[in-house]
Amino acid sequence: MALRAAKRTWSGAVAAAALLTLLLYLMFARHPAAALERLRPSRWPAAEDGIPNQVHVVYVLREPTADVALEFGQALCVFAARHYWHPRRIYLHTDAGPEAVARARDGRAGKWSRLVLNLPEVRVRRVTAPTEANGVEIKQVEHRSDFVRVQVVRELGGVYLDLDAHPLRDIRPLRRAGFGAVGGRQHGGQVNSGIFMARRGARFVSLWHDAMFRVFDGGWTTHSNDLATRFGQQLVTEPGEMLILDQAALAPGSWLEPDCVDLYEAHDGGDDDDAPSWSHNYSDTYILHAFSPARGGYRINGFDHITPRYVLERRSNFARAVFPVAKLMLDRGLIDIDDSHLGS
Ligand SMILES: *[C@@H]1O[C@H](CO)[C@@H](O)[C@H](O)[C@H]1NC(C)=O
Secondary structure, three states: OHHHHHHHHHHHHHHHHHHHHHHHHHHHHHOHHHHHHHHOHHHOOOOOOOOOOEEEEEEOOOOOOOOOOOOHHHHHHHHHHHHHHOOOEEEEEEOOOHHHHHHHHOOOOOHHHHHHHOOOOEEEEEOOOOOEEOOEEOOOHHHHHHHHHHHHHHHHOEEEEOOOEEEOOOOHHHHOOOOOEEEEEOOOOOEOOOEEEEOOOOHHHHHHHHHHHHHOOOOOOOOOHHHHHHHHHHHOOOOOOEEEEOHHHHOOOOOOHHHHHHHHOOOOOOOOOOOOOOOOOOOOOOEEEOOOOOOOOOOEOOEOOOOHHHHHOOOOHHHHHHHHHHHHHHHOOOOOOOOOOOOO
């Protein structure tokens, strides 16, 4: 009896092992990359109760037929988030249709979109960007993006990152500080709407999202920074709801000309490891929100676009700050020093 039982167990084990081998063979032989992705530890739910370690970026098209054409600087933001934070997911929320996404993925919308859209953590998520609120047409893509960003963080939780906001160090201590939401001041004292993080359904993003549809008036910040500041400050009085960081933390410079010059101007002889006299020390910055000088139409010495060469030469404060991630990309053969900012 005992022998028969042992034999049965043994043949059961052999059958199970054979089945497992066959399964593994099918998974790896047919889709090796996909199978590895399924086995990545980050796929398993993280036992953390802070703000989830996932990143949201938003790309709203200027016209329905436009491409998802990321520039080098935007790809750098995504690679820096990946490098410093190791997020479970990086969501790219866009109103682009499947064809535009396929074009971007296979390189027909430039190299930088191809690199970003093929990263294993990146998930493209189709969204509808609102075109009207409070009876007013939402004309600016930036404003349509404002609505999407607050909605997705409310719905999914995580870190919202403008594509000109460059992570410089890990933010895990901020996500785990025990607050429902974390934001930061910008020049002038308002809470910046280009970088914020929250738990799913946090009061900060819920109040903000509901209110933005009521107050929208086409003004640049009525529905964005104004509300983020109002609700952010109000929620500090409720324990654990809101942490507001100082200006250096997320947006040390500004959109004003002297700050843009300080950030982007190229100096001579920056390509070494010392701290040149013009260098800015970002030791108290988590994320560098690099406001573009293009909006103000400022002309800046030695700066045209964020290109691999401009960053790798380290002749400006911006270049010095984001250099480590660009260097990693260079070392991995992902960038060529002569690539253009459009990657085409
Ligand atoms: C930047 O500031 C920090 C803190 O004040 C300091 O420890 C560090 O040495 C500084 N870095 C440089 C390159 O001066």
